[in-house]
Amino acid sequence: MSEAIRLEDVSKSFGEYEAVKDVSLTIEKGEFFSLLGPSGCGKTTTLRMLAGFEIPTEGRILLEGEPVEDVPPYERNVNMVFQSYALFEHLDVADNVAFGLKRKKVAKDEIRKRVEESLELVSLADRAKSHTNELSGGEKQRVALARALVNEPAVLLLDEPLGALDLKLRRQMQVELKQIQREVGITFVYVTHDQEEALAMSDRIAVMSDGEVVQCGVPEEVYEHPAEAFVAGFIGVSNLMEGIVQGKDKVKLASGQSVKAPLPEGCDKGEKVQLSVRPEKITLDDFERGMVTLEGTVAERVYQGVNTQVTISLGDGASVVALEQQTYRASADDRWEPGAKVKLGWHPDHCLVLR
């Protein structure tokens, strides 16, 4: 694979405010790449720099090897799907889609052909002559997508494109977007604050916080091996427990108990760390060999259908959340009443030490 986009030490300031700090990223051709982070983390500014709406204060942006940081949006071979769709209300669906091709002075016959094809791609072939305000939210989103894809850009930029849709439609569009991306093979750069969406759709994710990229990797890596407490907390639910390094692979928790945990390199004795265990990795009262076990009191139990969420107080102000699957063995109804003493445990491999 060759690279589609390379960001080299890109920073962007608005007056005193530093929106993006020293971001370096490489995005491969054909990749579905997500920029994930809470609002104000700089992900949209980064995307807008790729589109050409913002010029970086420092650093370089290379599009297919060519520096583009000073190239205006209308001369860049990238297209964007906006959160608000930004359809042209005075044009019908087909003219909206044809807009980019007309600017490029493509021959009329070819415009017609390509508009038809891209409307077919987003399953809107029968709405070509519709007025944009007759469309539903999901349909508008598809028109916006077709309008961008018809230009066959080197990179498609998507700014929270599903943010305004309801949950069910969003799930459906996630699947469709991914299918379309596979079909056209264009590089997608996708901005979202929804971690589930990013995990489900992306080939790789860059997690951003305060204008910086804190971790970049495939979804499994970002979820299973978060580089920082921020990532662990932002992606999925994470149980963070305070502790002090006691020795080789030994951490003393605030409750006083020592547990086995794989330490990252260069951890000194006495160093303060955080232990992170995902809720689905914690088991209650049913242990295998080699597991770390602790004792606690059930604080709360929430039945969620597929599973039951149990919050366990560890007695020192700390608490952890465990998810119990409703398997045939579990009869959660008669177990774990609030106030009950319970033993919990996890495999040391599933526990992550964050500094």
Place this chain on the structure above:
Amino acid sequence: MDGLSLQWYQEFFNDSALRDSLFASLEIATVTMIVGTILGTMLAIGLVRSRAKWSPGANILMLVPLVVPEIVAGISALLIFSQVGLTLSIWTVVLAHITFSISYVTVVVRARLASMGTETEEAAMDLGATRWGSVRLVLLPGLWPAIVAAGLLTFALSFDDFVLSFFTTGEDVQPLPVRIWSAIRFGPSPTINAIGTLMMVVSISAIGLALLIPRLFGRRESGVKVLTAAEGG
């Protein structure tokens, strides 16, 4: 004088002086509408889209003509024209009318502009349109109903304006409202009533069109917004 008659309308059209005044008023209103709408639209775009430091100041300045009593505006215009040595004519009336109509246009167009947001223009540029192209191909078509409504509103305001016209008119043919006023001083005539009716019809048609056109363009929101914005001003 018994029963219904169109006699007084006929008299009006036979009176060449009155007819000239009508044409003068129509001319003033048309020029005011065209120039005022263009300038007002440009100002609205500038005020909403510019990040310049003086933008808030210009914003307040723009609203001044809407709140200043017309008689003050009329006397000020007269003072300025005589100080810079402009001979009062039909064109000084036009200048005065344009000055105050810009504010109306700006208020009306700005309301629509603010509701459109910047993303459609960015989308146009993203799809290969230059900055000017995005204005021409996306912004202006989007603003069109508001621009037309603002233009018609200015036409109506200019056509039946008396105070400003009274202070700024000169030796030329007087605008119709000023002519009517002079005529009344020599005693009321039924012709005046006929003219009054005609003027009302023209003004109401213009305002009616201003209301109707945004609807015909298929945008429910802008027509209502445009007029509430105008009333608010």
